[in-house]
Amino acid sequence: MTVDASAPPTRRAVVPPQRGSIARRGSVFLSRHPRVRLSLLLGAPLFWLGLVYIAALAALLITALWTVDSFTGQISQTWTLDNIVAVLTGSLYQTVTLRTVGVALLVTIIDILIALPIAFYMAKVASPRAQRILVIAILMPLWASYLVKAYAWRSVLSQGGIFEWLVSPFGGHSPGYGLPATIITLSYLWLPYVILPIYAGLERVPDSLMEASADLGGGTWSTLRLVVLPMIWPAIIAGSIFSFSLSLGDYITVNIVGGANQMLGNLVYTNVGAANNLPLAAAIALIPILIIFAYLAAVRRTGALNNL
Amino acid sequence: MRLSRPARGLLATITAVVLALIYLPLLVVFVNSFSTSQNLTWPPPGFTLEWWAKAFQSDGALDAVLTSLQVALASTAIALVLGTLISIGLQRFEFFGRDAISLLVILPIALPGIVTGIALNNAFRTGLGVQLSILTLIIAHATFCIVTVFNNVIARLRRLGTSLEDASSDLGAGIWTTFRLVTFPQLRSALFAGGLLAFALSFDEIIVTTFTAGSSVKTLPLWILDNLFRPNQAPVVNVIAVVLVLVSIVPIYFAQRIAGAEKVVR
Amino acid sequence: MKRTPARRTRFTSGALTGVAIVSVALLLTACGTNQGGGTTVSTEAQSELGEMEGTVSLLAWPGYVEDGSNDPEVDWVSAFEDETGCTVTSKTYGTSDEAFSLMKTGDYDVVAASGDASLRLVAAGDVAPVNTDLIPNYDGIFDFLKMQSWNSVDGVSYGIPHGYGANLLMYNTEVVTPAPTSWDVVFDKSSAYKGAVTAYDSPISLADAAVYLMTHQPDLGITNPYALDETQLAASVQLFKDQRVNIGEYWSDYLKEVQAFETGDTVVGTTWQVIHNSLAEGTPAAVVLPEEGATGWSDTWMIAANAKSPNCAYAWLDYIASPEANAQATEYFGEAPSNAGACDFTVNPDHCEVFHAGDAEYAAQIWYWSTPIAECLDGRTDVECTDYSDWTTAWQEIKG
Structure with a gap:
């Protein structure tokens, strides 16, 4: 749906330079030179992202090849693959990676499953007024601090907490602190970030299209599966990037409700914030970086990223 | 597709149940802000207004809210400008490397916060040799906020197409005039939505913040983290959270009004 | 690691007075403290105090530096600011390891370090020796806390004891x-x-x-x-x-x-004792110092090697070691004060008893954190x- 950059100038009327102001001339120049226009548009943001972000990431990866003097805490710039080898071969890192990816995937799936019906109700069933109220209701919890909400879940899931009180009549128990509690809490925290893009995606699906499908004999399920789902797939991916990556790097929630478990974020955090071993932390950070790149590559093949 | 009555009912029920679950922990926070327990234990042993009084006397909390507002406003502003530029560039032009750039925009939010955090920390301190301050924090926040603006604006641009802009320039309007009078008004609600999300992301961010804020910069999440460690401050933190949730209704309401009004116009 | 230009200028202006002495001291201390095999950048302790710089930046455990901004009644920083004219900025840390990495930023003049951080800080050259003669309140500190393995190296003091407790x-x-x-x-x-x-x-x-x-x-x-x-x-x-x-x-x-x-x-x-004290009334819990003995902490106020405000830093070390301030800070945090006189100033008259302050026999059962x-x-x-x-x-x- 993009417009070819080379086409527009011929279609645009060439404005006679009646008022020879600089702005005017600049404008004419720009409309004749789309490349210049493009570089003006992208110059600042690319400078920002490239300099601030990519350079920083590259520097971090290089640090992974250095070592640190354990007692003085100084980084010594001798090249070594020790950190990377340690991370790749250490059974600790493998276990923790599997655990973290498992948690992140479960959180993402749970969030999408919860978000789909709600987003559908908001976008296609609720009255405009109810729709507005629902969006507010979804957005509001975002403003209660992350930490406060995590501690609230700690209280909810504790022995004799509200969760137990709610489920005990049905013979249920609180899962206590551990991975299930971590998954529940993370799903809770990132849910609004998943609902919103899916809701926005559903809003863009025209009602007429769904009616046409019905008129052509499509049942509810086949319409959802064949018409709606393909259209909102990019939105689902967008939401999943939020929940997956936010879970992948989290170390605070698992500290608060995760019992004795640690995730990749904890390993990175203890190595940099606590053990002052930035090179090893950088090497560990490679794991989530690789996972995310693999994830992005996978969804790119579906074409979802282009429509993000 | 026409939903049957039971299907609608089922959807409504699911929505109601999930909303209830979303608000359950917030209810706990609300109740705990009146609890006599200093450690957020459940059930609350008694009722007190002490924490509310203390919260409103707490200069630390007020300063932290103001700092967070500053950081969030500044980084949202930067993200709005950069995000809009990128999305116009990517949506209105076809060129080599377009995919790479859209990946680049997503990267700061797609990579876990702790990776972004230590990378920027390392770059600021050892790479550039600057001391961490509120500026480094704003730069870091703006970097991962760009994507929310970008997502919203590019989606809107795609839907708008270029016919109105073409008409405008055919009628003799310059690039700037076209943007100001034609493109921008149509983007306004997308910008608002993206900006609001960027603001919320920055306001509540803690992981990147831990690594990029200067020692004297105390945003609200950092203040909360500090105070959860301090003796007897936990309920005050709950009060702040409750106040924030209540206050947040205002900007969200207006955002919705703007978005809603536009829909009617169209 | 690159050094900032600012740091470099500070180095030239601040250290002019004793470049010769410092370099000799450097050689000497390098032999003594270079246990970790790293480079030791240590400087001579200050011999006299100069003008107050007007600001001082502190790094401490939560609850060690309270200026009333969180609870107006908990404030021992304002009195210090009024007394000395040094404005205090502070940052808290959650673990000793975090303190160690934060000190690497060079942003802080003073740090309250536990024994598992202090030696590392000395070895890394992040903190300077402390001339206890410049700190009148040092006299009041319990003797069994002075010149211990976690606050001194080879007979050189690196800080002032603050408070201690057992795990x-x-x-x-x-x-x-x-x-x-x-x-x-x-x-x-x-x-x-x-x-x-x-x-x-x-x-x-x-x-x-x-x-x-x-x-x-x-x-x-x-x-x-x-x-x-x-x-x-x-x-x-x-x-x-x-x-x-x-x-x-x-x-x-x-x-x-x-x-x-x-x-x-x-x-x-x-x-920690303070955790037991924070439990809601009626919680069925008790603490004991088991027969095997226990580990514990003894925290030390230290001064950064490249402190921007060394004089305000010394003023803070003296102030926080005073019976009144030491009593306020250690009671709020929940640990034994280091100054014997502090026991007269605690709000709870039994504070020193509860935390076994000055009880040398109790203290002897504690293995204080050391790196x-x-x-x-x-x-x-x-x-x-x-x-x-x-x-x-x-x-x-x-x-x-």
């Missing part, structure tokens, strides 16, 4: 019966409380196991829990690995442990000891 054993009196007198309830017998045991989440906790092993496996020959050779460390690690299956959660902030004991999610584990280094702290020369990075790796593996 005690806390247990739920309804579940853990009979009342334990030994650490075995969290180690060899911890399976009785599966899923409800807790431990402090830091590599330094390995010393807790070493203290236990000193009594229970004397064959290992541990004489100092911070000087463990490989076999001794392996034994401590094994103890924690066996404990790991019974752990409910590790704690590092004390709100977490307080909640867990109040709700009953945790019933036994290491604790494990390759050169064995117990004086052994025939083996190399495990250092803190070994402990860190081991701790991560224990948690799994």
Whole structure:
């Protein structure tokens, strides 16, 4: 749906330079030179992202090849693959990676499953007024601090907490602190970030299209599966990037409700914030970086990223 | 597709149940802000207004809210400008490397916060040799906020197409005039939505913040983290959270009004 | 690492007075403190005080530097600011390790460091020797805290003691019966409380196991829990690995442990006295100093080697060691004060008794946190000891 950059100038009327102001001339120049226009548009943001972000990431990866003097805490710039080898071969890192990816995937799936019906109700069933109220209701919890909400879940899931009180009549128990509690809490925290893009995606699906499908004999399920789902797939991916990556790097929630478990974020955090071993932390950070790149590559093949 | 009555009912029920679950922990926070327990234990042993009084006397909390507002406003502003530029560039032009750039925009939010955090920390301190301050924090926040603006604006641009802009320039309007009078008004609600999300992301961010804020910069999440460690401050933190949730209704309401009004116009 | 231009100018202007002395001292101290094999950048202690700089930046445990902004009634910073004209900015940290890495930023003039950070800070050249003659209130400090292995190196003082306490054993009196007198309830017998045991989440906790092993496996020959050779460390690690299956959660902030004991999610584990004091009334919990002894902390106020405001820093060290301020700060945090005179100024008249302040016999049962280094702290020369990075790796593996 993009417009070819080379086409527009011929279609645009060439404005006679009646008022020879600089702005005017600049404008004419720009409309004749789309490349210049493009570089003006992208110059600042690319400078920002490239300099601030990519350079920083590259520097971090290089640090992974250095070592640190354990007692003085100084980084010594001798090249070594020790950190990377340690991370790749250490059974600790493998276990923790599997655990973290498992948690992140479960959180993402749970969030999408919860978000789909709600987003559908908001976008296609609720009255405009109810729709507005629902969006507010979804957005509001975002403003209660992350930490406060995590501690609230700690209280909810504790022995004799509200969760137990709610489920005990049905013979249920609180899962206590551990991975299930971590998954529940993370799903809770990132849910609004998943609902919103899916809701926005559903809003863009025209009602007429769904009616046409019905008129052509499509049942509810086949319409959802064949018409709606393909259209909102990019939105689902967008939401999943939020929940997956936010879970992948989290170390605070698992500290608060995760019992004795640690995730990749904890390993990175203890190595940099606590053990002052930035090179090893950088090497560990490679794991989530690789996972995310693999994830992005996978969804790119579906074409979802282009429509993000 | 026409939903049957039971299907609608089922959807409504699911929505109601999930909303209830979303608000359950917030209810706990609300109740705990009146609890006599200093450690957020459940059930609350008694009722007190002490924490509310203390919260409103707490200069630390007020300063932290103001700092967070500053950081969030500044980084949202930067993200709005950069995000809009990128999305116009990517949506209105076809060129080599377009995919790479859209990946680049997503990267700061797609990579876990702790990776972004230590990378920027390392770059600021050892790479550039600057001391961490509120500026480094704003730069870091703006970097991962760009994507929310970008997502919203590019989606809107795609839907708008270029016919109105073409008409405008055919009628003799310059690039700037076209943007100001034609493109921008149509983007306004997308910008608002993206900006609001960027603001919320920055306001509540803690992981990147831990690594990029200067020692004297105390945003609200950092203040909360500090105070959860301090003796007897936990309920005050709950009060702040409750106040924030209540206050947040205002900007969200207006955002919705703007978005809603536009829909009617169209 | 690049140095900032600002730092470089400070170096030239600030150190002009004693470049010669400093370089000699550098050579001398390098021989003495260069145990870790790294570069030691140490400077001479200040010999006299100059003009106050107007600001001072402090790094401390939460609750050590309170200026009333969180609770108007808890404020001992304002009096200092009024007295000296030095405006205080402060930052708190959650673990000793965090303090160590924060000091690397060079943003702070003063740090309150526990023993597991202080030696590392000295070795890294991040802190300077402290001339105690310039600190009148040093005289009031308990003698058994002065010039200890965690606040001095080779007879050179590196700071002023602040407060101290023991890592005690806390247990739920309804579940853990009979009342334990030994650490075995969290180690060899911890399976009785599966899923409800807790431990402090830091590599330094390995010393807790070493203290236990000193009594229970004397064959290992541990004489100092911070000087463990490989076999001794392996034994401590094994103890924690066996404990790991019974752990409910590790704690590092004390709100977490307080909640867990109040709700009953945790019933036994290491604790600080202040955590027990914070429990809601009626919580069935008690603390004990087990018969094997315990680890503990003794915190030290230290001055950064490249402090921007050394004079304000000295003023702060003196102020916080004064009986009044020392009483306020240690009582608020919940630990024994370092100044004998502080006991007269605590709000709770029993504070010093509750925390066993000045009780040399009680203090003797405590192994204060110290940084494990390759050169064995117990004086052994025939083996190399495990250092803190070994402990860190081991701790991560224990948690799994």
